[in-house]
Amino acid sequence: MTQPAPSSDPVILSRTQAGVRTLTLNRPDKLNAANDALLLTLTAELQAAGQDPAVRVVVVTGAGRGFCAGQDLGDVAGRDMTFTEHLQHTYNPLIRTIRGLDKPVLTAVNGVAAGAGASLALAGDIRLWARSASLIEVFSNIALVPDSGSTWFLPRLVGYHRAFELMALAEKVGAEDALRLGLCEHVFPDETFGEEVQRYAERLAARPLHALALTKRALQAALSSTLDQALDLEAELQQLAGDHWEHEEGVTAFRARRAPDFRREG
Ligand code: LHQ
Numbered sequence: 001m002t003q004p005a006p007s008s009d010p011v012i013l014s015r016t017q018a019g020v021r022t023l024t025l026n027r028p029d030k031l032n033a034a035n036d037a038l039l040l041t042l043t044a045e046l047q048a049a050g051q052d053p054a055v056r057v058v059v060v061t062g063a064g065r066g067f068c069a070g071q072d073l074g075d076v077a078g079r080d081m082t083f084t085e086h087l088q089h090t091y092n093p094l095i096r097t098i099r100g101l102d103k104p105v106l107t108a109v110n111g112v113a114a115g116a117g118a119s120l121a122l123a124g125d126i127r128l129w130a131r132s133a134s135l136i137e138v139f140s141n142i143a144l145v146p147d148s149g150s151t152w153f154l155p156r157l158v159g160y161h162r163a164f165e166l167m168a169l170a171e172k173v174g175a176e177d178a179l180r181l182g183l184c185e186h187v188f189p190d191e192t193f194g195e196e197v198q199r200y201a202e203r204l205a206a207r208p209l210h211a212l213a214l215t216k217r218a219l220q221a222a223l224s225s226t227l228d229q230a231l232d233l234e235a236e237l238q239q240l241a242g243d244h245w246e247h248e249e250g251v252t253a254f255r256a257r258r259a260p261d262f263r264r265e266g
Contacts, residue, residue, distance in 0.1 A: 032067065034071055062110050066112045095120070106128055126204070
């Protein structure tokens with residue numbers, strides 16, 4: 001019997017334009033369902049983008065009509081890892097990398113985001129959706145528990161009760177409802193989605209990156225802190241921001257009545 005030829009298509013496509021690195025999940029025939037190679041490569045690409053001074057903003061999106069259908073269910077049989085090991089080895093480092101990256105990560109949800117793909121869609125700092133995109137907390141269809149951060153993200157966005165309902169019934173949330181529920185920040189037409197995402201990302205790339213990295217850190221810490229702790233952390237981080245050249249540039253530009261240039265190195 002002939003063996004299928006090994007695919008030479010990269011599981012993640014990477015391109016950089018105007019400071020925006022776009023990482024595209026590239027298994028379109030399976031709605032970009034995730035196998036280990038996809039998850040580990042995406043995590044490594046995100047880490048590399050974090051280290052690359054030419055990259056100011058990272059976009060994660062999907063090739064074809066899906067964003068990510070979650071775990072590739074054809075890739076789980078005969079696995080020598082437990083569920084726990086699998087998550088700790090692949091999905092959890094991915095979500096931690098996104099949340100910990102010192103650069104804004106946009107999830108550009110071009111189509112269906114299901115299971116761990118829904119978690120990935122929610123993990124972006126800013127979530128941009130195409131009009132035909134959708135999200136399904138599909139885990140209960142195969143009698144699993146939501147993972148990859150869904151149990152953390154979703155109740156913070158929609159409250160405990162709606163989160164439980166979405167998870168229990170695995171109902172599809174369309175773009176209009178996602179916008180209303182706070183699962184995404186913007187919805188763009190399918191036809192112009194790629195251009196709109198790039199334009200949005202370039203707008204963000206012109207912002208003061210060091211200050212945004214500190215803002216990301218402060219907001220995430222505040223999600224599990226007291227007001228007292230948040231006030232202390234703000235005071236600490238404000239010193240780092242105030243000592244940075246970006247702050248001087250912002251104030252100088254304001255006084256000179258010109259636009260600040262945060263893209264230059266200080
Ligand atoms: C797929 C998949 C898929 C393989 C579509 N795998 N092929 C973590 C750690 C450990 C273990 C388990 O899980 C996890 C986390 C998880 O993510 S669990 C959740 C896993 N994901 C799912 O259960 C989703 C399964 N997929 C679906 O429910 C549907 O495909 C959705 C609702 C995503 C899209 O429906 P449709 O738009 O009707 O598309 P389709 O079902 O026709 O799919 C298109 C193709 O993609 C099809 O292949 P084919 O060769 O027939 O064209 C599907 O088999 C394939 N595909 N999801 N997860």
